[in-house]
Amino acid sequence: MKPFFLAALLGWLLLPGLAGRAAAQCTINTPPCATPFVAIDVATGQEVQAFCVGRAVRFDLGCGRSVAPSLLYYNALTGTNTTPPSCDFTPGKLANNTFTPTAAGAVTISELANPSVAGGTGTVYVRNFQVYGTPAPKITVQACARNSASLTITTSGYDSYFAQVDNGPQIGPLTPGTVSLPAAAGSTITVTGRYTTNTLCSGQASAVVPTLVAQQPRIPTLTVRGPLIGPIDFTFSGLRFSNTTTELINDLQVADPATPTRFRSVVAFSAPTTYSQSGPQGLYRLANYDPCGLDSTFSEPVPAINLTGASANNANTVTWLAFGPVASYVLLRNGTPLATLPAGTSRYVDAAVTCGAPYTYRLQATTVGGSTALSNEVTVQTTSTLAPPAPLLNASFDLQNHLTLTATQASGAALPAGGQLRYNRQGGPGALDFAAVPTATDTLRDPAPLAALLAAPPCYTVRLQDVCGNTSAASPATCPVLLAVAAADPEGLTARLSWSAFQGPGSPAAGVRYRVLTLAPDGTVLATSAATTGLTYLDANPPTDRQVLRYRVEASGSGLPAGTVSYSNVASLARQPRLVVPNAFTPNGDGLNDVLELKGRYLSGFTFVVVDRNGQEVFRATDRGQTWDGTIRGHAPVNGAYVWRFAQRDETGQDFSQTGTVTILK
CATH class of the missing domain: 2.60.40 (Immunoglobulin-like)
Incomplete structure (x- = not known):
């Protein structure tokens, strides 16, 4: 350091009662030499040209000068060329001419030499010094494989750094950054920061090498959000966490399905647990590297699956490429599991679909290690030129003698949404094609009066037209039971019933069974006969307390779905009181x-x-x-x-x- 000197003549006066107080007029004078006073490091006794925070220095006369200690005053003030206010050295006089800096930066040391204790003209010399800080270096230590450690030094203001493992030799000089050192777990690494121009100033920091914790990286979930190449969402576990955000010790890698062992890096990162990346179809794995780059571990590969779909002939086909350590697949349709498929499957045909309806599919793969991979979603609009299967038809009277036609699927499934039913009548008042009915309604009431139906027993068919415009064949004809009743004796004490044969969707191969129901005026069943296959019935013991006898016939079988029956009209016999x-x-x-x-x-x-x-x-x-x-x-x-x-x-x-x-x- 090049010192700056200011010489001033101080006229001063010792006032009564103020012995030892220095108060004078300062004038500039030229020092007798370059170093009118010197700074001595108290610990080593050597002269120094710069100071260290926390390290004491003592000031002695230079230039061969000789001044009685009682006539010397030294003062230290921060800044450059800073002298005591009014040249009054008494308040800030340094005890024993010794100064211990507390903060880094520029400091001005001023010296006042009085000619005698009785007063007179004194001399002030000034020198500027630089105080160097001695902070503990900022370091972090991570364990590595093979009894090594990663040391990271963050800039702390020193020109160079030296590392020492336990009591071993110093390693350096080092610069801020990361370096690998031979240091087993439990070792102590001490780092010393030093300045090039001031070798007395230094700072130290120590850290113990931790035990290396084994990490098993894993990709718990992989979700494809669109056709590949496209966005893929990952979740990670078992990551290694770096001491710095710039040290990339985790690596996402991918391998093509055709070369599943040749992985290449996609992106390196420090420690996120979720990540999104646009990427191709392939096998993805997570690699962990220790901070020293001496060891690595890999996750189980997880496939990114690209799902495609198409429709033809009222069946939807979804396909994918089967690869990777997959244990099983679950195919989802509209968010609900549709089928569980074994590893190696690459195609599924969904025939349980309705023409014209859209279906959204997604494939969920579970790996051997328990990770989950979700493919992209693919929506397939069902198309077909095939006619839908002919529906089944039932014709049945209600208690008000309205004839209702009801269509159902032979499979028992609901009728396809958006389609139409086209009912047809033969017989009765005449042949008639009824107006189309939406499949959501699925029923039709024949408006023909009962008398017209009794006069010419009708039969009915129905066709199903799906939303794609394909029309089924006509259903098997269905003919309802038409019932008549008459007195079997002059007094009307017995009743004879006769009815037309029921024809259902399975006639004539499927047999029909009939039961006669005796009804109260409100339709409550009062009595039920045993089942019969005949078309007549004699009620030998009708209710004696009822003037009007009411009957209906229940038909079952004949190809009707299980649990479904057809009822005849309600026929009445009025007896004379x-x-x-x-x-x-x-x-x-x-x-x-x-x-x-x-x-x-x-x-x-x-x-x-x-x-x-x-x-x-x-x-x-x-x-x-x-x-x-x-x-x-x-x-x-x-x-x-x-x-x-x-x-x-x-x-x-x-x-x-x-x-x-x-x-x-x-």
Whole structure:
């Protein structure tokens, strides 16, 4: 360092009570030589031209000068050419003429030499020095294979660095960066930073070499987001983490399917756990390198699969290239597993599709090591020129005698969305092609009245037209059961039923079974006959409390799907009510004919009134449990003839009435 000197004459005065205080006027004077005072390193006793933070220096006279120690003052101030304010050296006087720097940078040392303790003119000399910092170097140490370690030195202001492993020889000079050293786990690496122009100033830092932790890299998931070459998403585990963001110790590599052992680097990186990269179809693996580059480990290869798809003849075909350590595949359709396939499979034909409908496929591969690889998604629009299979048709009456046609798939699957059903009738009021019905509706009601259908029993077919415009063959004709009922005896105490044969989608090869259902007015089943294959039935014991008998026939079999039946129309038999009233009774208490009671069939909701010869009402009944003992308003029976009237509205809505006379005999 080249010193700067300022000589000034200081006129000063020792004031009473202020002994030892230096206060004077400074004037510039030329120093007697280049170094009017020198700096001595306290630890080594050698003269220095620069200082170190934390290292003490002492100031002595130079140029052969001789000044009594009691007349010398030294002062240290930061900056260059910085002198004490008003040349007052007393406040900042250095004890024992010694200075220990606390911060790096420029410092000005000023010396005041007084001529005597009694006062007079003093001399001030000034020298500028540079203080060097001594921070601990910034270092990081990582373990490597083969009893080695990676040492990384970050710039700390020194000109050079030296490393020492335990008590071994110093290695250097080194520059900031990363270097490999022979150092086993548990060794201590000490780094010393030094300056070229100031060998006394240095800083040290130490670190222990950690134990090398074995890492097994892995690619848990690989997801292809589009046709390859295209974006691929990776997740990583078992990475090695570098001490710096610039040290790339993990490497993503790829091999072509045709050469699965020849890997090439795709990208090197430090430590992300997820990554996206546009890349080709191939096998991807993750390589880890130790920080010294002495060892490497590799993950299990994971395939990036490119899936393609096409459609023809109402079947979708997806294909892919099978390669890599795949244990099994799962093919997803619209996000739901469709099929599990063994390793080595490279093609799948999906025939369970509907023409015109789009389907999205994705292949999920599971490797032997448990990693998951998802292919790109591919959407296939189903196309075909093949006619769809003919549907099955059922014709059945409801309880209101409406005939409903219902189409279903022979496979039991739902009818294809977006298609149409075209129903046809033969017989009945006449042949008719009904308007097309959407497959989502799947049913059609024939508006023809029941009488027209009974007069000419109809049969029906249906065709299915898919969304691609392909039309199936007509379904097998279906003919519903048409039922008729008549009294089997003059009194209507028994009923005979007859019906037309049911023809279902499996007729005539598939047999038909019939059961006769006896119904209440609200359609509730009151009785069910045993199954029969005949077309007639005699009901020998119909309900005795019902004027109107109601029946329907249930047909099953004949190719109808399991659990499906067809019902006939509801047929009714209305029987005539019958009333029996005696022409006389004897209310004499002998237990024979003591009361007047009504007898007959299907009597309900009636009014029965008896009047005397004056037209006065003497008895009224509204159900058959009410009887007349001949008394009139509490009085004993009076012999004579009485007139009765009976009226009711029967189950068919018809009025039924009778009149007559009854005689009381005592």
